[in-house]
Amino acid sequence: MKTQFDKSRIVNVYSPNLPPFKLTLTFKTTFNDVRNQIIQGWSVIPKRVRIFNQNGHELIEQDLQFVLDGNKLYITLFGQDLDASIxxxxxxxxxxxxxxxxxxxxxxxxxxxxxxxxxxxxxxxxxxxxxxxxxxxxxxxxxxxxxxxxxxxxxxxxxxxxxxxxxxxDGGSLLQLIRNKGTVSEQEAKIYIKQIVEALLFCHSKTFVHRDLKLENIMLVNQGNTWVKLIDFGLAGVAGTQRETETMNVGTLPYMPPEVLNGKLKFVSPCVDVWGIGVIMYSLLYGKLPFKGRTNEEKVSNILLCNFQHELSVSEEAKDLINRIFVPKNNQRISIQEILAHKWIGGNGFTQFRRLLKKQENPYIxxxxxxxxxxxxxxxxxxxxxxRISLPLIRYRANSQETIIDISK
Structure with missing residues (x-):
């Protein structure tokens, strides 16, 4: 019985300083066959052909039979390594x-x-x-x-x-949105928070915890709509991983929960993301971060004590949800599932907004x-x-001297 690898396949080929062309592969294609197609397609006589897959890994001749139709390959013609200029x-x-x-x-x-x-x-x-x-x-x-x-x-x-x-x-981050608008309505905040919660529920079902939720990491797909997406999973961890194999104190200070700051968190836990949702929700409704301080030490102290204030402009349902998130002991904190079922999230009018949201799409795709x-x-x-810029990889810690962006300014 023939498989997809037995058939003739067409792949897109890219090489430095040359236009792309389509390479034909069969089950029996060799590097010499590729070389002959290169001579015909590019009118160049290669000295040493090296072939790389679309992830940058170099292939050996036997790998060619497993390249799928429509894939892309990168080729260097003179034995050189592949680099980012490709x-x-x-x-x-x-x-x-x-x-x-x-x-x-x-x-x-x-x-x-x-x-x-x-x-x-x-x-x-x-x-x-x-x-x-x-x-x-x-x-x-x-x-x-x-x-x-x-x-x-x-x-x-x-x-x-x-x-x-x-x-x-293209729509910018929620941080930019708050800087431009000051605050958003509760109805609009519900749209954002529900999408964030649904995305995190999916992440947690796959055992991943984001661990760096913040306004900067929530992006609007387009300007003028309410469809948001989570970005920046560089600090994400696997739920249940112990301290010995995974750094616990990561994140951005104003969004870090008490159990991370006091070192009591021994496992990667979804409770960290729950706290981040609370900070984002508070910031959307009030236009400022919940835990203030002139120094990092003051900010840490206010987070550990859950020292924050509500304002009269927000509904009692919204205040209740925030209060149930900002609980010092993570085992007493509301869960992601409970947030989704909370009365504030499922308030009147949300279904209409959800239908509108489904119609929105990313035109750049x-x-x-x-x-x-x-x-x-x-x-x-x-x-x-x-x-070709080199920037150091950093993990934000509780004692970080990094300047914290204050969205209230």
Whole structure:
């Protein structure tokens, strides 16, 4: 019985400084056959062909029979290693859209399809236990409408570079939303919180805990709609993992729960994400973080004591949910499932908003015709040499001296 590998397959091939072409593979294709197609397709005589899959791993001749139809391959013709510059054969860098402890994020446009993507590049990383590689592996397992999609991951062992190509989310973060609007209505906050909770329920069902929930890590898919997605799973952990094998005190200080700050958390636990939901909900409704302080020590003290204040502008149902989240002992805190069932989340009018939400989609994934949106930025295409930026990988800790963004300013 014939399988899909016995049939002729067409794959897209990219090589530095050459246009792409389509390579034909069969069950019996050898490297010499590939070389002959290269000579015919590119009119170049290669000295030493090296073939890499779409994740950047080098293939041996026997691997060719397992390459699927429609896959992409990268080829170097003179024995050189593959590096991050290969993405410029496929994508045009439009601009830089973010920097962080885990790398640089660029807006890029596919040269042939026209769709926009976000390209996250990190250098000087180790192959084993890399935060960015772990993030990529986790996101591949988390296919959910409220979690950012990863299309491709490339790792280059020689240069210690890693590239993650993800969907581009154009609407900005919830932090930017609060800075622009001050606060949002309770009805709008419900839309965001319910989506976040549903995404986290899915994560927890797959045993993953985000551990770095914050306004910056919740992105609106497009401007003007209410569809949000979780991003940045670099600090995510596996639920139940013990302290000996997983660092517990990670996150961003204003969003960290008491059990992390006091060192009593011995296992990676979903209760950390519950606390993060509370901080996000409070910030959306009040336009400020719940636990203030002039110094990090004061902030830690207020978190440990659950010292925060409500305002009259918020409903009693919203206050009740926040109160049930901000409980010092994590075993007495409301669960993710209970949040979803809480009266505030299921209030009147939510069904209509949910129907509207289902109609919203990301035009940068399905519609590449919105080219004019970026005409101004494309006039000064991002310098490709600047992509090779090395930024240290960091884990935010309770005693971190990093400047904490105060959204109340």
């Amino acid at each position: 993405i410029f054969q496929e994508y045009e860098i439009v601009s830089e859209i973010g920097k962080g402890g885990q790398g640089t994020v660029l807006l890029a446009r596919h040269k042939f399809i026209g769709s926009f993507v976000a390209v996250k590049i990190t250098r000087d990383i180790e192959e084993e236990d890399s935060i960015i590689k772990r993030e990529s592996k986790i996101l591949k397992e988390l296919q959910h409408r409220n979690i950012v999609k990863v299309f491709q991951t490339l790792y280059f062992s020689k240069t210690k570079e890693c590239i993650i190509i993800m969907e581009y989310l 399905k519609n590449s015709k919105r080219k004019n949106d970026f005409e101004i930025r494309k006039k000064s295409v991002y310098d490709e040499q600047k992509v």
